[in-house]
Amino acid sequence: MGKILFKDFKVFNGTEFIDAREVLVDGERVSAIGNSLDSTDAEIIEGYGKILSPGFVDLHAHFRDPGGEWNEDISSGARAGAAGGFTTLVAMPNTKPAISEPSLVEYVLSHGRAAGASRILPSGCVSKNREGKEMAELLKMAEAGAVFFTDDGAPIATSSLFRLALIYTGKDHPRIMEHPEEMSLFKGGQVHEGKVSALSGLKGIPAASEEIDVARGIALARETCGRVHFTHLSSAGALGLIKQAKKEGLDVTCDTTFHHLTLNENAVINSGYNSRYKVNPPLRSKEDQAALWEGMLDGTIDAIVSDHAPWHMDEKDEPFQDAPFGIASLECAAAVIIDFKNKNYPEVPVEMILRKMTSSPASLLTEKWQALGKIEEGSPADITIIDEERTRIVDCSEWNSKARCCPWEGIALTGWPVMTFVEGRKIWQDNEDL
Amino acid sequence: MNAMPSEIGQIVWRHRNVIDVDCFTREELYFLLDQARHMENVMDRPIKKVPVLRGKMAVNLFFENSTRTRVSFELAEKMLSADVVNWSVSGSSHAKGETMRDTAWTLEAMGADIVVMRHGAVGSAQYLASKLKRAIVLNAGDGTHAHPTQALLDLYTAWKHLGNLEGKKIALVGDVLHSRVARSDIIAFKTIGCDVVLSGPPTMMPREIDSLGCRYEKDPRKAVQDADMVYLLRIQKERQQDGLFPSVDEYHRWWGADADLMKYARPGALAMHPGPINRGVEISSEVADGHQSVILEQVRSGVAIRMALLYLCGGGAR
Numbered sequence: 032m033g034k035i036l037f038k039d040f041k042v043f044n045g046t047e048f049i050d051a052r053e054v055l056v057d058g059e060r061v062s063a064i065g066n067s068l069d070s071t072d073a074e075i076i077e078g079y080g081k082i083l084s085p086g087f088v089d090l091h092a093h094f095r096d097p098g099g100e101w102n103e104d105i106s107s108g109a110r111a112g113a114a115g116g117f118t119t120l121v122a123m124p125n126t127k128p129a130i131s132e133p134s135l136v137e138y139v140l141s142h143g144r145a146a147g148a149s150r151i152l153p154s155g156c157v158s159k160n161r162e163g164k165e166m167a168e169l170l171k172m173a174e175a176g177a178v179f180f181t182d183d184g185a186p187i188a189t190s191s192l193f194r195l196a197l198i199y200t201g202k203d204h205p206r207i208m209e210h211p212e213e214m215s216l217f218k219g220g221q222v223h224e225g226k227v228s229a230l231s232g233l234k235g236i237p238a239a240s241e242e243i244d245v246a247r248g249i250a251l252a253r254e255t256c257g258r259v260h261f262t263h264l265s266s267a268g269a270l271g272l273i274k275q276a277k278k279e280g281l282d283v284t285c286d287t288t289f290h291h292l293t294l295n296e297n298a299v300i301n302s303g304y305n306s307r308y309k310v311n312p313p314l315r316s317k318e319d320q321a322a323l324w325e326g327m328l329d330g331t332i333d334a335i336v337s338d339h340a341p342w343h344m345d346e347k348d349e350p351f352q353d354a355p356f357g358i359a360s361l362e363c364a365a366a367v368i369i370d371f372k373n374k375n376y377p378e379v380p381v382e383m384i385l386r387k388m389t390s391s392p393a394s395l396l397t398e399k400w401q402a403l404g405k406i407e408e409g410s411p412a413d414i415t416i417i418d419e420e421r422t423r424i425v426d427c428s429e430w431n432s433k434a435r436c437c438p439w440e441g442i443a444l445t446g447w448p449v450m451t452f453v454e455g456r457k458i459w460q461d462n463e464d465l
Numbered sequence: 466m467n468a469m470p471s472e473i474g475q476i477v478w479r480h481r482n483v484i485d486v487d488c489f490t491r492e493e494l495y496f497l498l499d500q501a502r503h504m505e506n507v508m509d510r511p512i513k514k515v516p517v518l519r520g521k522m523a524v525n526l527f528f529e530n531s532t533r534t535r536v537s538f539e540l541a542e543k544m545l546s547a548d549v550v551n552w553s554v555s556g557s558s559h560a561k562g563e564t565m566r567d568t569a570w571t572l573e574a575m576g577a578d579i580v581v582m583r584h585g586a587v588g589s590a591q592y593l594a595s596k597l598k599r600a601i602v603l604n605a606g607d608g609t610h611a612h613p614t615q616a617l618l619d620l621y622t623a624w625k626h627l628g629n630l631e632g633k634k635i636a637l638v639g640d641v642l643h644s645r646v647a648r649s650d651i652i653a654f655k656t657i658g659c660d661v662v663l664s665g666p667p668t669m670m671p672r673e674i675d676s677l678g679c680r681y682e683k684d685p686r687k688a689v690q691d692a693d694m695v696y697l698l699r700i701q702k703e704r705q706q707d708g709l710f711p712s713v714d715e716y717h718r719w720w721g722a723d724a725d726l727m728k729y730a731r732p733g734a735l736a737m738h739p740g741p742i743n744r745g746v747e748i749s750s751e752v753a754d755g756h757q758s759v760i761l762e763q764v765r766s767g768v769a770i771r772m773a774l775l776y777l778c779g780g781g782a783r
Binding site for chain 1: 588
């Protein structure tokens with residue numbers, strides 16, 4: 032692999048924009064950052080002032096592989112990620128069979144490598160077969176390459192299992208990622224308990240469902256000195272608890288999703304109950320959405336994730352109440368958030384958003400991957416080029432993902448990734464660009 | 466029979482599908498009521514048939530059992546001379562293994578002009594309408610969401626008795642949480658200018674009642690106080706198994722409509738119910754069969770209002 036010189040870019044190093052306008056990649060790594068770098072033997076890519084960012088890191092994506100490959104597989108998911116500017120994607124383990132033993136962790140890794148697109152990192156279940164009973168072989172899965180342990184799709188079934196797993200993994204192993212939900216309050220739920228449930232009669236999922244499980248996780252983190260990462264936060268109340276726990280010094284972290292930051296229950300109502308808005312946790316109130324942005328600004332939220340949940344149209348294109356939960360967003364997520372921020376929070380600097388898509392989530396991965404999410408001399412050349420001026424209409428029919436609908440279908444968004452590199456190799460380029 | 470408010474004249478009908486009553490303006494509602502009055506006259510003729518839908522094919526697509534609503538639509542269609550097909554599918558669309566998308570395309574391929582659908586899933590009528598290019602959709606109930614023809618027949622019944630409904634008070638008592646009838650009635654009666662008050666067990670009320678735009682009184686006597694209409698919602702006994710109320714007896718004691726409760730309403734207030742009634746649960750026989758009850762008139766109104774809608778949306782007026 033040769034050299035690439037990126038010229039005339041606004042360089043975001045994972046934390047901030049730096050003065051340098053050029054980045055030199057040699058083979059798989061960044062070899063120099065500066066101005067007027069030596070371009071001998073290098074392919075030159077002119078930026079004309081576009082943003083050069085570390086590749087995006089998504090801590091939470093579903094690829095339905097093994098067991099649901101007609102909805103998505105690791106290869107289509109990895110290519111969807113590449114087309115969305117993501118260079119690292121953490122695959123959730125709630126597949127069929129669930130990823131709860133080392134050979135399946137290796138399955139995800141090898142299929143990810145074979146896809147030749149975004150880097151796919153596996154997560155493993157906390158419990159054997161994701162049954163919520165016995166602890167899975169966590170250490171062996173960690174050795175095989177799992178970067179998180181989670182029973183995502185559901186909370187860890189019992190507090191005793193949650194507690195044991197925290198004690199067992201301690202500080203040295205992948206973090207435990209909790210899907211915060213109190214199942215007896217969820218039962219049969221379809222939408223946020225509030226205006227949308229009142230108007231539709233659909234069974235509501237109260238925000239308290241999330242809050243109660245976050246409170247449980249925090250109590251266990253405190254008692255065990257363990258590390259808990261709460262995923263896809265959606266409610267103001269749960270966020271408040273995490274803010275408090277962080278202030279207390281507990282090792283708890285959290286993420287929210289692109290869709291919870293940019294949509295609320297009104298979207299469900301205004302769509303006439305279109306299933307493309309059906310997701311769990313549900314799109315909550317306007318106030319919850321505003322609280323998520325506050326949590327972004329005050330540092331309570333560590334990462335933005337896609338919770339990419341693709342379905343074949345045969346599954347998803349059904350009346351709201353009959354359709355499965357899940358929004359597929361990888362291929363437009365970056366544009367969705369950049370466009371929304373510029374329209375609704377113009378004063379928020381774009382680097383705040385990018386940080387939570389790069390260095391901040393990368394820091395929650397295992398030791399081996401700590402160099403991701405940064406542009407530094409010697410760091411892996413995972414690079415995403417963003418054109419802040421580019422306007423495109425979201426068209427799911429041309430997606431790499433097998434999903435064919437999303438809440439933003441047909442909407443024009445401004446600010447898109449246009450090129451993606453993993454370890455110095457171009458894995459995607461917007462053909463209409465450059 | 467009451468005339469319409471004078472400002473309501475002839476209007477241009479712009480609706481093809483009827484998914485819920487929220488698509489109608491106050492003027493359109495009055496226009497529809499007036500049309501229903503004409504249709505009701507047809508019901509009294511020796512030959513109960515007019516040719517406005519002659520040559521049109523109506524399909525009554527019922528995924529849930531509802532003999533009353535289905536028969537009411539079928540009578541309305543037949544009196545308008547439509548060709549009628551009843552397509553009943555028990556169980557959900559998943560259970561029969563066909564997606565609703567395929568059902569919709571099948572209907573269109575068969576040349577249906579009008580599809581009346583009852584389905585257990587919220588959003589199903591809207592969904593069906595979005596998949597049909599030619600046929601129109603009348604929602605005969607989509608899960609807990611909406612039941613527009615029920616709300617319109619309720620409005621028609623009330624209008625026939627009370628005249629101008631502006632400022633009139635209606636108390637809806639019972640399981641609002643699971644009631645598509647309540648949701649559509651709230652919208653219809655509010656649009657036409659009524660004061661809507663809800664009552665029933667707090668566990669059977671939506672948490673954010675404010676978003677429905679009406680008041681809630683736990684005590685039904687307060688809700689019914691000075692009401693012009695007392696509307697009893699059907700209680701499904703399986704809700705007791707869900708733990709939403711402890712016993713039928715306790716429900717009836719607190720929220721069941723008996724002669725005592727009706728005393729709080731205005732003299733001559735109407736007692737209404739969407740049927741089928743559970744005697745001794747949400748309504749006592751003395752009220753159901755009493756002089757204030759308009760329950761059977763509601764049934765008759767249903768045929769008239771469905772004829773009016775079929776005529777206006779189904780091509781007769783367009």
